[in-house]
Amino acid sequence: MTARSKTRRGLPLTSTSIEKIFPKLTPAQIDRIKAHGHIRAVQRGEVLVEQGDTSVPFFVVIAGELEILRPFGADETLVTVHSSGQFTGEVNTLSGRKSFFRVRAAKSGKVIELKHQQMLTLVQTDAELGSILMRAFILRRVELIAAGVGDIVLIGSTHSAGTLRIKEFLMRNGHPYSYIDLDRDPDVQNMLDSFQISVSEIPVLICRGQVVLRDPSNQEIADCLGFNESIDQTQVRDLIVIGAGPSGLAAAVYGASEGLDVLVLETSSPGGQAGSSSRIENYLGFPTGISGQELASRAYLQAQKFGAEILISKATQLICDRKPYVVEVEGGGRISARTVVIATGAQYRKLPLENLSRFEGTGIYYGATFVEAQLCGGDEVIVVGGGNSAGQAAVFLAQTTKRVHMLVRSNSLADSMSRYLIRRIETSPTIVFRPNTEIVTLEGIDRLDSVYWRNNETGQTEQHKISHVFIMTGADPNTNWLDGCMVLDPKGFIKAGPDLSSEDLSSVNWPIKRQPYLLETSLPGVFAVGDVRGGSIKRVASAVGEGSIVISFVHKVLQE
Numbered sequence: 001m002t003a004r005s006k007t008r009r010g011l012p013l014t015s016t017s018i019e020k021i022f023p024k025l026t027p028a029q030i031d032r033i034k035a036h037g038h039i040r041a042v043q044r045g046e047v048l049v050e051q052g053d054t055s056v057p058f059f060v061v062i063a064g065e066l067e068i069l070r071p072f073g074a075d076e077t078l079v080t081v082h083s084s085g086q087f088t089g090e091v092n093t094l095s096g097r098k099s100f101f102r103v104r105a106a107k108s109g110k111v112i113e114l115k116h117q118q119m120l121t122l123v124q125t126d127a128e129l130g131s132i133l134m135r136a137f138i139l140r141r142v143e144l145i146a147a148g149v150g151d152i153v154l155i156g157s158t159h160s161a162g163t164l165r166i167k168e169f170l171m172r173n174g175h176p177y178s179y180i181d182l183d184r185d186p187d188v189q190n191m192l193d194s195f196q197i198s199v200s201e202i203p204v205l206i207c208r209g210q211v212v213l214r215d216p217s218n219q220e221i222a223d224c225l226g227f228n229e230s231i232d233q234t235q236v237r238d239l240i241v242i243g244a245g246p247s248g249l250a251a252a253v254y255g256a257s258e259g260l261d262v263l264v265l266e267t268s269s270p271g272g273q274a275g276s277s278s279r280i281e282n283y284l285g286f287p288t289g290i291s292g293q294e295l296a297s298r299a300y301l302q303a304q305k306f307g308a309e310i311l312i313s314k315a316t317q318l319i320c321d322r323k324p325y326v327v328e329v330e331g332g333g334r335i336s337a338r339t340v341v342i343a344t345g346a347q348y349r350k351l352p353l354e355n356l357s358r359f360e361g362t363g364i365y366y367g368a369t370f371v372e373a374q375l376c377g378g379d380e381v382i383v384v385g386g387g388n389s390a391g392q393a394a395v396f397l398a399q400t401t402k403r404v405h406m407l408v409r410s411n412s413l414a415d416s417m418s419r420y421l422i423r424r425i426e427t428s429p430t431i432v433f434r435p436n437t438e439i440v441t442l443e444g445i446d447r448l449d450s451v452y453w454r455n456n457e458t459g460q461t462e463q464h465k466i467s468h469v470f471i472m473t474g475a476d477p478n479t480n481w482l483d484g485c486m487v488l489d490p491k492g493f494i495k496a497g498p499d500l501s502s503e504d505l506s507s508v509n510w511p512i513k514r515q516p517y518l519l520e521t522s523l524p525g526v527f528a529v530g531d532v533r534g535g536s537i538k539r540v541a542s543a544v545g546e547g548s549i550v551i552s553f554v555h556k557v558l559q560e
C-alpha cells in the first residue's frame, strides 16, 4: 500500500472491513448524535479542520461531501471522502492531539458538528455509537500506520541506535510515519549531504513537512508533534498518575471513569515494560495471548475515552513539603495535584560490560518486539536471562531467527520461569539452552559483531559471530527521582500500606491520625502501585489490579 495517487476514492485500504472503517450511520443514530451538537451548513471549498489543529470537532455528513486531505508542503493527497451518513475522525480526534489532516467540503451541504468535549460525552454515554466510533477510529489509525501515512518522515539507518529508539517511540505511541532507510536509498544520503546533515545527526525527522529535527530526543518529538499541546498544565488536578505502564493506565481508566480529573505523566510511551513484551499469555481473558503493545494501546485509548489526559514528559521531582503536591517535569514545568499515584515501574538491569552502551540499539536490546525481530532477520541471536520475560523473548525470536542461544548463570530454569515456557523452550529445535554461562566481552566497530561467553563450570570461553543480544535480566525500581520524599525499602522500592512499620511512620512524622491506606506511601495522599511498590507481584494482572483498586483510596483521601 504505497501508491498514493490523488483519485476521488482516496488511499487504498489493507482491510476488507470497509463498512467498519467508514460506516454509514442509520437515521436513528444520526438523530441521537444531533442531540449532542448542532447542524451547520457548509459551502464547497470551506475548510472545517486544518492540519495541526488541536481538539478538533467531529462531523457527521447529512448532505454533501467532506474530503479528508493530507497536506505535505504545497501538495495535497486525498485520503478519503465522507458522504451522507458517514463521519470524520480518527484516534487524534478522541485524544485532542493535532489533526493529521485537513477536512474540506467537496460539495456544499449540511453537517452535524460536535465540539471535542461533546464528542467525548457521546462516546461515554451512548454505548452503541461509542463502539461504532471507537472501532472506526482505531481501524482508520491501523490503516494509516500500515500505509505509513502520517505527518512525519523518519530518515534513518539500521546501524543507528537513535533510529530504533524513534521507531519504537512512534510505534508505541501509535503514531503513523513514513520511513526512508539510508542504507537502501543513496539518493536520500546525497540530499542529506546537500543539507550538511552529518552522520552523527542521523536519524532525521521531518515534522509536518516543515521542521527538520536532527537526532531528536523523545521529548523534542513529542513537542513537535504537539502531543502535549492540548493539555492545561496550570490546573490543579484531582490525581496525577506518574507512569503509563499497566498499573498507571489502570489507575487512569478507573479514576477518569469515576469522574476524577486525571493527568498521566509518561516519559516515553504508554505500555511500560509490558509494552516491550512480544506476547503476554497469562493475562486473563486473552486465551491466545496478546502483545504488550496491543494491550497498552487499547488501555491508552480507553483512558482517553473516559477523559484522562496523557502528557509525554518525565517527572523529575516530587515537591512533597506542601499541599497540593507539585510534580516537576522535564523542562521545568510544574503540575499540582491533590493526590498522586506513582506507577513508574522498573527499568532493565544492564550487564556489567565495559562497552555495552556503545551497542545499545545496534545489537543490544532490552525488549523483543516485532521491531527488534525485524532487525535480526534470520540471524542467530542470544537471549540473556532465566525469567519469564527471557523465556518469552526466546520463544518469540525462535519463530523468525536461525538459532536462539539462551544464556543463564544458574544451572536450571525451574526456579525462575513458568512451566509452560520451560516446556516450549525444551521442545523448540531452534533454542539452545546454555546454563552456567555468561557474556564476558562484546566486540564490533559500527555495530556488534562478536560475543564471547564463558561457561562458569568448565571455565571455557568461546567467541561467536553473533550481532544480536537480548538482555532480559530483571529490573530496578524507577524511584531515584523521589529524592527522600517517602520511605523506600533497601532495594529502592516504595514501601506502602501495611508494609510501613511504626518506626517508618515515625521517621517521617506521619502527620494524620489514621494509618496509611493499602497502597498509600508514607506521604498521605501519595500512593504506589505495580512494580515500583516493594513486595508487589511483578505481573501485568497484579499491576492492573493495584492500579484499579487504588482509586477507591484516592476517593477517600479527596473526601478527607
Ligand SMILES: Cc1cc2nc3c(=O)[nH]c(=O)nc-3n(C[C@H](O)[C@H](O)[C@H](O)COP(=O)(O)OP(=O)(O)OC[C@H]3O[C@@H](n4cnc5c(N)ncnc54)[C@H](O)[C@@H]3O)c2cc1C
Pocket: 242, 243, 244, 245, 246, 247, 248, 265, 266, 267, 268, 269, 270, 271, 272, 273, 274, 275, 276, 277, 278, 279, 280, 281, 282, 283, 313, 314, 315, 316, 343, 344, 345, 346, 347, 367, 368, 388, 389, 390, 392, 478, 481, 529, 530, 531, 532, 537, 538, 539, 540, 541, 543
Ligand atoms: C519483556 C517483558 C515481558 C513480560 N511479560 C509478562 C507476561 O507475559 N505476563 C506478566 O504478567 N508480566 C510480564 N512482564 C512483567 C510486566 O510487564 C510488569 O510486571 C508490568 O509491566 C508492571 O507494570 P507497571 O505499570 O507497574 O510498571 P511498568 O510496566 O514498568 O511501567 C512504568 C512506566 O512508568 C514510566 N516512567 C518511569 N519513570 C517515569 C518518570 N519519572 N516520569 C514519567 N514516567 C515514568 C515508564 O516509562 C513506564 O512506561 C514482562 C516484563 C517484560 C520486561
